[in-house]
Amino acid sequence: MDVVAIIISxxxxxxxxxxxxxxxxxxxxxxxxxxxxxxxxMIFGSxxxxxFITKAMVDTPLAENHPQFVVFLTAIIAGLAGLxxxxxLAYAAIRLKANQVITGTALNIxxxxxxxxxxxxVITLGVSDIPIPNLIKFSASDFGxxxxxxxxxxxxxxxxxxxxxxxxxxxxxxxxxxxxYKTKFGLRLRAxxxxxxxxxxxxxxxxxxxxxxxxxxxxxxxxxxxxxxMANGGVHQADVQGFGFLALAVMIxxxxxxxxxxxxxxxxxxxxxIAVVGSTLPGFPDFGLQHVEYLYxxxxxxxxxxxxxxxxxxxxxxxxxxxPYDPGTR
Amino acid sequence: MMAKSRKELSEGTLNIISSIISILxxxxxxxxxxxxxxxxxxxxxxxxxxxxxxxxxxxxxQDSGKFIKVFYNAAPLILCGLxxxxxFKAGLFNIGATGQYTLGAFFALVxxxxxxxPWWAAMLVGMVVGAFWGFIxxxxxxxFNINEVITTIMLNWxxxxxxxxxxxxxxxLRIIPPYNRVDxxxxxxxxxxxxxxxxxELLGTDFFNIGIIIAIVLAVVMFIVLNKTTFGYxxxxxxxxxxxxxxxxxxxxxxxxxxxxxxxxxxxxxxxxxxLAxxxxxxxxxxxxxxxxxxxxxALLANSHPLGIIASGLFIGYMQVGGQAFEGVYSSExxxxxxxxxxxxxxxxxxxxxxxxxxxxxxxxxxxxxxEDGSESVSVPETDDSESEDSPEGANAKTMEVSK
Numbered sequence: 001m002d003v004v005a006i007i008i009s010x011x012x013x014x015x016x017x018x019x020x021x022x023x024x025x026x027x028x029x030x031x032x033x034x035x036x037x038x039x040x041x042m043i044f045g046s047x048x049x050x051x052f053i054t055k056a057m058v059d060t061p062l063a064e065n066h067p068q069f070v071v072f073l074t075a076i077i078a079g080l081a082g083l084x085x086x087x088x089l090a091y092a093a094i095r096l097k098a099n100q101v102i103t104g105t106a107l108n109i110x111x112x113x114x115x116x117x118x119x120x121x122v123i124t125l126g127v128s129d130i131p132i133p134n135l136i137k138f139s140a141s142d143f144g145x146x147x148x149x150x151x152x153x154x155x156x157x158x159x160x161x162x163x164x165x166x167x168x169x170x171x172x173x174x175x176x177x178x179x180x181y182k183t184k185f186g187l188r189l190r191a192x193x194x195x196x197x198x199x200x201x202x203x204x205x206x207x208x209x210x211x212x213x214x215x216x217x218x219x220x221x222x223x224x225x226x227x228x229x230m231a232n233g234g235v236h237q238a239d240v241q242g243f244g245f246l247a248l249a250v251m252i253x254x255x256x257x258x259x260x261x262x263x264x265x266x267x268x269x270x271x272x273x274i275a276v277v278g279s280t281l282p283g284f285p286d287f288g289l290q291h292v293e294y295l296y297x298x299x300x301x302x303x304x305x306x307x308x309x310x311x312x313x314x315x316x317x318x319x320x321x322x323x324p325y326d327p328g329t330r
Numbered sequence: 331m332m333a334k335s336r337k338e339l340s341e342g343t344l345n346i347i348s349s350i351i352s353i354l355x356x357x358x359x360x361x362x363x364x365x366x367x368x369x370x371x372x373x374x375x376x377x378x379x380x381x382x383x384x385x386x387x388x389x390x391x392q393d394s395g396k397f398i399k400v401f402y403n404a405a406p407l408i409l410c411g412l413x414x415x416x417x418f419k420a421g422l423f424n425i426g427a428t429g430q431y432t433l434g435a436f437f438a439l440v441x442x443x444x445x446x447x448p449w450w451a452a453m454l455v456g457m458v459v460g461a462f463w464g465f466i467x468x469x470x471x472x473x474f475n476i477n478e479v480i481t482t483i484m485l486n487w488x489x490x491x492x493x494x495x496x497x498x499x500x501x502x503l504r505i506i507p508p509y510n511r512v513d514x515x516x517x518x519x520x521x522x523x524x525x526x527x528x529x530x531e532l533l534g535t536d537f538f539n540i541g542i543i544i545a546i547v548l549a550v551v552m553f554i555v556l557n558k559t560t561f562g563y564x565x566x567x568x569x570x571x572x573x574x575x576x577x578x579x580x581x582x583x584x585x586x587x588x589x590x591x592x593x594x595x596x597x598x599x600x601x602x603x604x605x606l607a608x609x610x611x612x613x614x615x616x617x618x619x620x621x622x623x624x625x626x627x628x629a630l631l632a633n634s635h636p637l638g639i640i641a642s643g644l645f646i647g648y649m650q651v652g653g654q655a656f657e658g659v660y661s662s663e664x665x666x667x668x669x670x671x672x673x674x675x676x677x678x679x680x681x682x683x684x685x686x687x688x689x690x691x692x693x694x695x696x697x698x699x700x701x702e703d704g705s706e707s708v709s710v711p712e713t714d715d716s717e718s719e720d721s722p723e724g725a726n727a728k729t730m731e732v733s734k
Contacts, residue, residue, distance in 0.1 A: 036479075088674070098677035101423060102630050106677065109627065110670035113663035117363070120661055121370045241617060242487065245425070249480040294495035301484040305470070308481075312474040 003281060005157035007273055013161040013231050015269035016169045017042070017240070020224035021247025022254055022261045023176050024217040028086075029256060030180065031213025032193040032206075033093050034322045036104035038221050039244025040111030041082045045222025046229050047115040048081035049074045050130040050236035051122055058133050071136045071164045075223050082222020083215050085111070090214035094207050097324035108244075115238035130236040132229055138162040165227035172220060176258040189213055193318035196325045206325045221247075253308060255315055267307075271300035344686055345633060349676060352631075353645075356672030357383075363667060367660055378659065385655040386664075390648050395535045402607065404647030405541030406431075409600035410625025411643050412545075412552055413593045415634035417478075419556060420589040421569035426467060426482025427597040428622025429489035432615075434460035434598025435605040436493045439512050439612055442522030443503055449522045449606055456602035457595045463489060464594015465587065472583035478590070486618055494614050512605075512612040523608045541603040546640055548596065553636040565589055597622060627673050 021038050028035035035041075053074045057063045063070045089107055092098040119128040140150060140159050180186040191199035192209045200206050221244070228243050229236045250268055254261030275296040278284050286292040308315075364379040390396045410427050417424035438456030441447040447455065467481040497503065497512065506513045515523050524539035556562035567575035568585045576582045604621060605612055628646055632638030646669065653665030 092674065092677055096678055102677040103674060105626050105630065106670045106674035108670075109666050109673065113661075113666035113670070116663045117367060117661055117667065121367050125661075239617070242483070245483045249483050252477050252480045289495070289499055291495065291498040294491045294498065297491040298488045298495070301488040305481060305484055308476050309470065309474045312476050315476070317477070 002153050002156060005153040006160070007270075007277055009157050009161045010273040010277060011266060011270045012166060014272055015265040016163075016165055017224045017228040017231055017243050018247050018250045018269060019169045019262060019265040020165075020172060020220050020227060021244055022251040022265060023172055023258065024082075024220035024224060025248050025251040026176070026217075026254075026256050026258065026261060027189070027220065028214050028217035029251070029318050029321045030193045031189050031210045032196060032318060032320045032323070032325065033090070033210055033214050033217075034100045034104065035086070035089065035214065035217050035221075036101055036248065037086070037089050037107035037244075038217075038224075038247050039240060039242070040104075040107040040109075041086050041218055041221035042225030042228060042240045042244045042247075043111040043115050043238065044085040045078035045082040045225030046236050046240065047111075047118060047130075047225075047238065048222075049078035049226040050132055050229060051118070052077045053132055053136070054130055055122070063133075067136065068138070068142070068164055074136075075165060075168060075226055078226035079219040079222040082220070082225065083218040086214050086218025086221065089218075090211050093324065094210045094214070097326065100322055100324075112239050115236075119236075119238060128238045132234045132236065134234070136163060136230065136234070138164070161230075163227070163230050165223065165230060168223060169227065170262075172223075173258050173262045180258060190318075192325075193320055196320050197329060200325075200327060206327075210325070249304070252315070252317075253304065256318060268300060268304060271303055275300055345638075347686070348678075349631065352672050352675035352678075355675045356668045356670075357387075359671045360664060360668035364660065364664070382655060382659050386652045388652075389655040390651040394533060395537070396651055398533060398535050399537050399651050400644065400647045401542040402537040402539070402609075402647075403650050404643045405539075405545045406600040406604045406621055407624055407628050407647055408542075408545040408549060408640055408643030409596050409603060410622055411628030411632065411639040412549055412625075412636060413596035413600065414625040415629035415632065415636065415639055416552060416556075416565075416596065417589055417593040418629055418634040419569050420565045420586060421572065422468075422471070422478050422586065422589060422593075424464070424467075424482055424590065424593045424597075425479055425626070426463070426485050426489075426622070427593070427600075427625045428618045428620075429482065429486035430460040430463040430594040430597035431601040431604075431622040432486075432493050432619050433463050433489045433601070435601030436496065436612060438598075438602040439515075439605055440496075440500070440503065442515060442606065443513065443518045444500070446519055447522060449524055452522050452606060453599060453602035457598045460598015460601060461591045461595035464590040464592075464597070468587040468590025471590070472586045486622075490615060490618055493612075497612065497614060510614065514611060515606065515608040522606055524603065524606050536609055537607070539607050541607060544599070544603060545643070548599070549636045549640050556636065561585075561588070597625070600625070627669055630673055631676055 021042060024041070025035050025038055053070065057070045057074070085107065089100070089103050092103040093100045116128045119130060120126065123130060138159060140146065140155060178186075180190065188199065188204045189209055189212070191204060192206050192213070196206045199209075224243075224247065225240060228240045232241070246268070250264045251261060253268070254264035275293070278293075278296050280293075284292075284296075287295070289295060361379060361383050364383060365376075368374045368376065368379050390400050410431060413427045413430070414424050434456035437459040438452045441455035442449070442452040463485060466485060467478045470476040470481045471478045501509075503512050504510065506517060524541055526539050529538050530536065554562075556566065564575065564580045564585045565588075567578070567580055568582050568589070572582050575585075600621065604610065624646065628639055628643050631642035631645070649665050649669060653662040656662050656664040
């Protein structure tokens, strides 16, 4: 029972940054801007969240009394940092009509190096890791439960890896679904990603909608970066280990749709968890290999590829993504 | 307009001008960041950023060893840049050069050490493995229409973990202590080291080998293939418009697969060039190797032009060596910050050249020459290919839009 609890709880933990990152990518691409810079934006969000919570919040009365409010504030800071950073992409891609892949790549190269430089400046030369204090975790007692009273596996399942960002992520999926499919704004956003000329002809301000799309994207990706620090064991490392790119893959896997992204993130994360946890458990074959965990780590990627091959027929990217909008082409 | 008017800047010149503007902009912003970092220090001396920046720019010129290291760094950079750039030409984003590079490097070492191959054969093995790792995303793109970005990302991590697994399970690769990395080539098979043409001792550095020559030769070959062969034409046609090229009788699927195979092969050769130099040892890695990713800025800075990639590879190699000047004071990461700003600005290159063009056009109008360009809003062609230069400027503003 404990094993299952560990696997489920870790699956959810790993899926959070992927889910938020993929939603971030979705908002940008649905508006017509390819956001390959998710990786960089996540690092940026993670960096400022870590600095904010360790430098401004630790040991304050606020953190003692309302730790989850502090986590909420930090998530907002992470989101705003991501938003501001993503405006660099928005300005170049929308206003200046620059190549979106080039701009995104520039941001991806900038962010990890900048994070290390800032960590050197803020912490000390040679140290790029910023540990995040323990206050951010939920425990059973936060919900009025006594940890000794509930079974061990329940405690593991529910509270071992529970953070505020877990709720934020699932909430974000729901909101994204409603915004995208049930509001006027969502319809307009999708129109700008599918056929901006048509959208423009009915009076939608395409460029403005794209700015908003990228801004939402930056905000969510910033929070995704903060949540990655938690999945990473509570430390900011000036790097998100390719989670930004994986989030991009999850977005494509999820077919640019919020609910499918939810399942795609859980699916991918499940196999990743198996890869990390599996080889340490009894009963998993080692095929007579040394360090068989690396074999298990290959699996999530191969399985995703196979599944993609079977589901590719229904896959459809927003039609106008990656093409700068030029009113002259209407 | 039959012939270009006198004193007008050509497309190529405009590209070079905008690259130079980007580079100056990158250096300027990097300098400003240095000043900001210096101010945040508890005891700051305002002269430090100036000294460090000057040191960064001149560092590789300080002695011949450092200067040769520029070429040593540039060789795999150029090859990775060619890998990424070639895929760009066909409209594919090969973000998986790092996976192809990793496996190419690993199998080149396997061939060199376990099978005792000479250097060129070991490199061919690396090339074939890289090509196979490039074939997979090409096949998925062509047959299942799966975005190559997602497949290459997945295959990067698969390649990394596969290499780790194999390294652990091939103990014969590492019989020399500390047993945790592939043995030095010089100890196991000196004939697999890249030839140095006898110059290593003369120059007094381990970093000289023929890698840079291989890279330049392949860049020239790629230039010829792209511009002088039918296959090259098909690749570029697929990049402009897959549907139109299919309509015109080009087998787009085959072209896509071939492009990815060649791209992967180039990345595999890059892996061979890096590790058959005998200066670094293959190790267990927990994160993707940076070299394959560095091919992306190399290709972007050169706008995927094969000969431009030689220049941009050398430039980035120079910056990497110069970056050591930041160490101790700030961090060699500063190099990447400057590089990223340069790339960011280079994304505007088209805008800059467009502005220059418009100014030229206004001047022309002032001089009273007739303007035959037709519409005022000339759409921006994607690349600086020879076709777009050849196309007559008048009358076909519309067709250029279609080529997008």
